[in-house]
Amino acid sequence: xxTEETVKVIExxxxxxxxxxxxxxxxxxxxxxxxxxxxxxAAIKELKIRGAPAIGVAGAYALALGALHVKAAxxxxxxxxxxxxxxxxxxxxxxxxxxxxxLERLAxxxxxxxxxxxxxxxxxxxxxxxxHAEEAEATLKLSEFGAALLKDSSAILTHCxxxxxxxxxYGTALGVIKWAIKQGKHIRVLATETxxxxxxxxxxxxxxxxxxxxxxxxxxxxxxxxxxxxKIDGVIVGADRIAANGDTANKIGTYTLAVLAxxxxxxxxxxxxxxxxxxxxxxxxxxxxxxxxxxxxxxxxGVTTAPADMAVANPAFDVTPHHLITAIITEKxxxxxxxxxxxKEICHVQAG
Amino acid sequence: xxTEETVKVIExxxxxxxxxxxxxxxxxxxxxxxxxxxxxxAAIKELKIRGAPAIGVAGAYALALGALHVKAAxxxxxxxxxxxxxxxxxxxxxxxxxxxxxLERLAxxxxxxxxxxxxxxxxxxxxxxxxHAEEAEATLKLSEFGAALLKDSSAILTHCxxxxxxxxxYGTALGVIKWAIKQGKHIRVLATETxxxxxxxxxxxxxxxxxxxxxxxxxxxxxxxxxxxxKIDGVIVGADRIAANGDTANKIGTYTLAVLAxxxxxxxxxxxxxxxxxxxxxxxxxxxxxxxxxxxxxxxxGVTTAPADMAVANPAFDVTPHHLITAIITEKxxxxxxxxxxxKEICHVQAG
Numbered sequence: 049x050x051t052e053e054t055v056k057v058i059e060x061x062x063x064x065x066x067x068x069x070x071x072x073x074x075x076x077x078x079x080x081x082x083x084x085x086x087x088x089x090a091a092i093k094e095l096k097i098r099g100a101p102a103i104g105v106a107g108a109y110a111l112a113l114g115a116l117h118v119k120a121a122x123x124x125x126x127x128x129x130x131x132x133x134x135x136x137x138x139x140x141x142x143x144x145x146x147x148x149x150x151l152e153r154l155a156x157x158x159x160x161x162x163x164x165x166x167x168x169x170x171x172x173x174x175x176x177x178x179x180h181a182e183e184a185e186a187t188l189k190l191s192e193f194g195a196a197l198l199k200d201s202s203a204i205l206t207h208c209x210x211x212x213x214x215x216x217x218y219g220t221a222l223g224v225i226k227w228a229i230k231q232g233k234h235i236r237v238l239a240t241e242t243x244x245x246x247x248x249x250x251x252x253x254x255x256x257x258x259x260x261x262x263x264x265x266x267x268x269x270x271x272x273x274x275x276x277x278x279k280i281d282g283v284i285v286g287a288d289r290i291a292a293n294g295d296t297a298n299k300i301g302t303y304t305l306a307v308l309a310x311x312x313x314x315x316x317x318x319x320x321x322x323x324x325x326x327x328x329x330x331x332x333x334x335x336x337x338x339x340x341x342x343x344x345x346x347x348x349x350g351v352t353t354a355p356a357d358m359a360v361a362n363p364a365f366d367v368t369p370h371h372l373i374t375a376i377i378t379e380k381x382x383x384x385x386x387x388x389x390x391x392k393e394i395c396h397v398q399a400g
Numbered sequence: 401x402x403t404e405e406t407v408k409v410i411e412x413x414x415x416x417x418x419x420x421x422x423x424x425x426x427x428x429x430x431x432x433x434x435x436x437x438x439x440x441x442a443a444i445k446e447l448k449i450r451g452a453p454a455i456g457v458a459g460a461y462a463l464a465l466g467a468l469h470v471k472a473a474x475x476x477x478x479x480x481x482x483x484x485x486x487x488x489x490x491x492x493x494x495x496x497x498x499x500x501x502x503l504e505r506l507a508x509x510x511x512x513x514x515x516x517x518x519x520x521x522x523x524x525x526x527x528x529x530x531x532h533a534e535e536a537e538a539t540l541k542l543s544e545f546g547a548a549l550l551k552d553s554s555a556i557l558t559h560c561x562x563x564x565x566x567x568x569x570y571g572t573a574l575g576v577i578k579w580a581i582k583q584g585k586h587i588r589v590l591a592t593e594t595x596x597x598x599x600x601x602x603x604x605x606x607x608x609x610x611x612x613x614x615x616x617x618x619x620x621x622x623x624x625x626x627x628x629x630x631k632i633d634g635v636i637v638g639a640d641r642i643a644a645n646g647d648t649a650n651k652i653g654t655y656t657l658a659v660l661a662x663x664x665x666x667x668x669x670x671x672x673x674x675x676x677x678x679x680x681x682x683x684x685x686x687x688x689x690x691x692x693x694x695x696x697x698x699x700x701x702g703v704t705t706a707p708a709d710m711a712v713a714n715p716a717f718d719v720t721p722h723h724l725i726t727a728i729i730t731e732k733x734x735x736x737x738x739x740x741x742x743x744k745e746i747c748h749v750q751a752g
Binding site: 074075238240241242243244246249250253254257262263264265266267268269270271272273274276300301303304307308310311345346348349350351352353354355358359360361363366367 | 426427590592593594595596598601602605606609614615616617618619620621622623624625626628652653655656659660662663697698700701702703704705706707710711712713715718719
């Protein structure tokens with residue numbers, strides 16, 4: 049077990065949820081105590097908490113919190129309200145698989161519950177806590193598996209934020225990097241700033257500073273050039289949804305890094321807990337890609353960077369086809385081509 | 401001749417230089433009247449005027465302005481001061497070939513001048529004016545040549561700013577796009593924002609709005625994904641220096657777009673006047689790449705986007721090898737592989 053003191057990204061406090069407002073980082077460390085599930089849902093929508101695994105945990109707590117406050121005399125009444133709350137939370141963000149995965153886990157608990165509504169509420173809170181604990185443990189496990197793939201004295205590029213903040217655990221891609229460094233490997237870390245919302249500059253750099261890990265910040269547009277100079281030996285990123293064939297949705301810009309890595313013969317890794325895998329989708333084509341507000345592209349924190357009313361494209365994610373991925377690192381092991389079989393295996397699906 | 405009313409990017413006003421401060425766009429249109437060549441040199445250094453061809457014009461005016469104010473009784477004294485001023489202007493920015501090209505043109509005039517210092521000063525001003533006129537004319541010519549390459553009903557991506565602001569003329573890559581549209585072609589224009597200094601968002605979008613050309617702004621990280629969706633049919637960019645073999649230095653991020661274009665089988669064009677070509681360099685390896693201040697990457701216009709003291713890489717340009725370039729468009733014609741021969745030909749160099 050890793051004992052490192054990490055930031056408390058999200059916590060269940062019996063009757064409320066506490067989370068650090070990630071939109072305020074790195075300038076201010078502000079914690080929000082939320083007693084209404086609507087506020088947790090809004091926090092997800094507004095990216096106060098973000099990162100696929102962390103959204104999964106936040107969604108579970110939001111649903112448990114909502115369920116706790118339901119006034120229902122009968123199981124039937126309770127389940128009706130529960131379903132409404134679940135739908136509201138499910139509608140916050142479309143791409144990250146983990147959100148739907150954890151809502152379904154709580155729905156299972158509700159569906160198989162007894163007539164005693166109070167006990168059901170308790171069971172739902174416990175399931176949310178279990179999801180958080182299991183997911184945090186999964187990020188530790190996958191970080192250990194992934195660290196074995198990173199070569200000593202190599203320069204590793206990561207994109208967006210995939211550390212404690214993104215996972216409410218140890219991290220996915222950033223967890224792998226941290227573990228390799230903890231093992232004594234000399235890793236030169238490069239982080240893309242990750243426009244438009246700058247999760248790399250704001251959050252990854254903040255986490256690396258806290259962990260006392262030196263890193264070099266670059267704009268997204270610099271990765272290719274640095275690869276051409278031989279200054280990047282590998283790329284590792286997280287995932288928001290992985291299809292059954294290994295196609296992976298992740299933060300916009302990931303696909304470009306995968307194409308560049310292939311062109312420069314550099315390994316390109318995805319790191320994610322299995323809760324990110326969506327076996328219902330045969331390929332990445334079916335993954336819903338969130339289109340966000342134009343203002344994210346035309347400015348930053350009140351500074352306008354483009355003329356008013358510019359037309360904008362703002363897909364928050366892109367899809368990287370499996371053939372550009374060297375390996376997918378999960379808590380159940382590392383999967384490579386053929387992804388279809390490997391993914392089935394780690395998800396314990398019977399083949400044929 | 402195109403009669404369109406374009407912005408007066410830089411003007412010679414007899415005893416001073418007037419230029420629009422490009423660091424203030426798109427929020428404010430501020431014109432600066434500069435009577436001291438040091439101020440013009442500072443304007444180049446601080447990117448108040450930028451873009452390789454425009455830097456060439458500004459450098460010529462700066463040197464003419466400096467020469468005008470030299471107090472020298474003899475030709476020898478004058479040439480000594482002239483050389484000092486030339487060195488000061490040459491040291492402002494290292495990558496754009498056009499600056500050195502135009503300084504050399506003025507140096508030729510000075511070297512071959514008569515004993516009459518006043519007449520030499522006049523000849524230098526005239527040479528600077530000639531450079532501006534010829535370069536502006538060159539951008540019109542190359543825009544016409546390039547427009548023939550753009551297919552009707554296609555979506556064309558451009559990077560950074562290469563319009564009037566970057567050239568003190570019609571434009572290079574953006575000139576090609578504008579001319580194609582003027583010809584009646586339906587071109588869907590996409591512009592990258594171009595971090596760190598956002599010349600795409602701030603300047604290209606501003607120029608396109610002025611020209612009433614609709615366009616879609618994207619972050620640099622989105623180009624790959626849009627190509628994978630079939631939403632980009634071609635890429636056209638400018639150049640800061642072109643080596644004898646066609647390798648091209650241009651705004652950071654250009655190389656990534658070239659790799660992406662190749663991976664998606666999309667044409668990738670460079671548009672530049674021949675003043676950008678540096679026959680003294682056999683390949684792109686010798687092109688000096690300017691490394692700029694870390695603050696450009698850790699923030700934008702007073703907004704800090706990363707923790708204090710983050711290590712940063714900030715190369716302002718990258719080098720695209722000629723094999724990724726479909727064609728180089730100049731005012732002397734369009735050159736393709738083998739670039740070595742084609743470039744020699746348009747530069748009127750005797751082969752063998």
